Amino acid sequence: MNAISLDATDCRILTVLQNEGRISNLDLAERIALSPSACLRRLRLLEDQGVIERYRACLNKEALGFELEAFVQVSMRNDQENWHEHFADALREWPEVVGAFVVTGESHYVLRVLAHNLKHYSDFVISKLYKAPGVMDIRSNIVLQTLKEDTGVPVGLTPEAER
Structure with a gap:
């Protein structure tokens, strides 16, 4: 586009x-x-x-009781038919996943996950994420502190200005 x-x-x-x-x-x-x-x-x-x-x-996640945020790298087994489609369908059903990205590198996906606490997060990983078809490896990065978070787009940066 x-x-x-x-x-x-x-x-x-x-x-x-x-x-x-x-x-x-x-x-x-x-x-x-x-x-x-x-x-x-x-x-x-x-x-x-x-x-x-x-x-x-824009809602305040802490005010709503979400004390834990994690970025989760998910690697998949490629030997199952339609593994990507099945995983994409599954993650759309998980309210804890507030962002999902197909990425380059060692993993296939990076997920941004919000949970109320460590138990909620653990339950999500064990009962949903690990049970998704084709999931081979999960690596979690728990957010300790947010330094910058902006959902906006840098409007002043135009493709012409980058050249």
Whole structure:
């Protein structure tokens, strides 16, 4: 998919929205120095182009009782038919898995897992992850401290600026 060309105003809109998703159109227009109607037109165009996929709230995992976060490397046996599809289907059913990535390197997947505590995490690994068809090896990295976490996209970095 080719990147959509954004001008400086589009970038300002996206930057504000990534930090303040509930901002009113009137406040957004004022912040980026556009009329409310022009701001709304641009916003709708960004939505229609798929640049803005959805709006959501960021929740505090600790306030909701999730005290343990882990990045889990999973290696699979390749001798089973459709091993990737079966594993992908299984992990979509596990609410503890909040991120899943196919990666290069020694493992096939990296999962981001949230659990209430060590017992919850242990139960997840033993009763779900190890029982998934084709799983050969699991390596857990428990997060001790988060130094940076941002789900946003660095809007100001354009492919042209990287060259």
